[in-house]
Amino acid sequence: MGLLIRGAAVLTMADRNRIIDNGEIAAEGQYISHTGPAGSAPDRDYDRVIDGHGMLALPGLVNCHTHAAMTLFRSYADDLPLMQWLEKKIWPLEEKLEPEDVYWGTLLCCLEMIRSGTTTFADMYFHMNQAARAVEKAGLRAVLSRGLIGAAPGADKALDYSRRFVRDWQGAAGGRITTMLGPHAPYTCPPDFMRRVIELAGELNVGIHIHLAETRTEIEDTGRQYGKTPVALMDGLGLFELPVLAAHCVHLTAEDIRILAEKQAGVAHNPESNMKLASGIAPVTALLAAGAVVGLGTDGAASNNNLDLLEEMRSAALLQKVATMDPMALPAFTALSMATVNGARALGLPDVGLLKPGCKADIILVNLQRPHLCPRHDPVAHLVYAAHSADVDTVIVDGRILMEKRQVLTIDEEEVLFEVQKRADRLTGK
Numbered sequence: 001m002g003l004l005i006r007g008a009a010v011l012t013m014a015d016r017n018r019i020i021d022n023g024e025i026a027a028e029g030q031y032i033s034h035t036g037p038a039g040s041a042p043d044r045d046y047d048r049v050i051d052g053h054g055m056l057a058l059p060g061l062v063n064c065h066t067h068a069a070m071t072l073f074r075s076y077a078d079d080l081p082l083m084q085w086l087e088k089k090i091w092p093l094e095e096k097l098e099p100e101d102v103y104w105g106t107l108l109c110c111l112e113m114i115r116s117g118t119t120t121f122a123d124m125y126f127h128m129n130q131a132a133r134a135v136e137k138a139g140l141r142a143v144l145s146r147g148l149i150g151a152a153p154g155a156d157k158a159l160d161y162s163r164r165f166v167r168d169w170q171g172a173a174g175g176r177i178t179t180m181l182g183p184h185a186p187y188t189c190p191p192d193f194m195r196r197v198i199e200l201a202g203e204l205n206v207g208i209h210i211h212l213a214e215t216r217t218e219i220e221d222t223g224r225q226y227g228k229t230p231v232a233l234m235d236g237l238g239l240f241e242l243p244v245l246a247a248h249c250v251h252l253t254a255e256d257i258r259i260l261a262e263k264q265a266g267v268a269h270n271p272e273s274n275m276k277l278a279s280g281i282a283p284v285t286a287l288l289a290a291g292a293v294v295g296l297g298t299d300g301a302a303s304n305n306n307l308d309l310l311e312e313m314r315s316a317a318l319l320q321k322v323a324t325m326d327p328m329a330l331p332a333f334t335a336l337s338m339a340t341v342n343g344a345r346a347l348g349l350p351d352v353g354l355l356k357p358g359c360k361a362d363i364i365l366v367n368l369q370r371p372h373l374c375p376r377h378d379p380v381a382h383l384v385y386a387a388h389s390a391d392v393d394t395v396i397v398d399g400r401i402l403m404e405k406r407q408v409l410t411i412d413e414e415e416v417l418f419e420v421q422k423r424a425d426r427l428t429g430k
């Protein structure tokens with residue numbers, strides 16, 4: 001019964017920086033039942049025994065902010081600032097999206113994430129029934145929200161859709177799918193609309209995923225209109241009394257940082273998207289020092305342009321070092337915690353992101369037998385500073401193997417690439 005991984009170096013993330021050399025992990029159903037040294041797992045007939053020699057086993061990575069189906073727009077609009085990118089390029093194309101486009105775009109996102117070691121992601125987009133179908137098929141874990149633009153004509157309908165979406169998908173796919181409401185940002189969701197969203201989230205008992213304090217323009221416009229920072233504006237509306245996932249949080253005052261930390265809002269830091277759109281550098285070191293819950297995200301593939309969290313960890317660590325001129329800022333273990341256990345906390349998933357009994361059996365095996373990972377002084381530093389997504393060998397979610405020896409078992413890769421190219425060509429008028 002169950003699954004046994006033996007012979008791997010095991011990084012549980014439960015003990016600071018502790019690695020069990022030649023360890024064992026047992027899983028029963030969706031949960032980890034045991035972690036320990038060689039020979040310590042219960043002696044029973046396992047359905048599957050995986051040889052982990054030469055591998056590092058760790059919790060699957062958690063991507064705290066993306067727009068999965070934006071894989072359709074990868075490399076369509078680059079080298080632009082956020083508002084020009086959205087208004088001139090992305091939003092006109094999103095108007096043309098069909099529900100099936102979102103299914104295939106999300107499936108491509110899932111494929112890319114599985115192949116780079118991500119097992120959980122938080123998504124905000126349109127046609128979310130289709131995104132949920134794709135997640136169900138891929139076998140990943142996801143926190144899904146229907147994006148809401150309060151200032152648009154369809155805002156009421158979008159709220160109704162969200163209500164139905166939460167009813168239909170909360171806890172679906174064996175608990176792998178959870179839901180939130182997704183008001184896009186303070187500049188597209190005015191206070192009256194935000195009040196309705198906050199009330200609905202309370203009624204449905206779900207959290208709220210929002211873009212917050214991303215650009216200097218947003219800070220200036222909010223200040224001009226409301227005399228407050230975006231964080232203070234949202235705090236005044238009662239947003240942080242609910243579980244919140246706030247993406248970006250680049251431009252923050254000391255008071256904003258205090259609020260986010262005190263309210264234990266989840267912050268999704270997206271260093272590569274912030275660099276590419278030249279939005280700025282989030283004060284991650286200050287947020288962590290204040291006790292905030294900070295995870296890592298890629299943002300969508302149209303502003304990154306990949307969904308590789310290994311790369312994102314490296315960027316996060318390097319960016320804080322250069323921003324603070326302190327090489328000790330954001331050390332490797334902190335970056336890895338953001339991409340695993342702390343990211344899971346930011347998404348309200350307390351039993352994800354750790355390899356310990358009772359936690360979800362979301363496990364990845366990274367092949368350490370590679371030239372760029374030799375010699376093996378510090379596997380955590382290897383993961384953050386040297387590993388590639390191609391080093392991810394095996395991916396397991398809920399005790400189910402999604403990728404083995406780099407073969408994805410749940411998705412037909414050729415079919416997805418064909419469908420996405422066809423749909424991207426239609427959307428861009430080719």
Ligand SMILES: CSC[C@H]1O[C@@H](n2cnc3c(O)ncnc32)[C@H](O)[C@@H]1O
Nearest residue numbers: 067090124125126147148184211300
């Ligand atoms: C309402 S669904 C999500 C909405 O967000 C857009 N989007 C993608 N990346 C960003 C970003 O970095 N900041 C703000 N908005 C972003 C996406 O295109 C959808 O329209």
Ligand SMILES: [Zn+2]
Nearest residue numbers: 211247299300
């Ligand atoms: Zn975003």
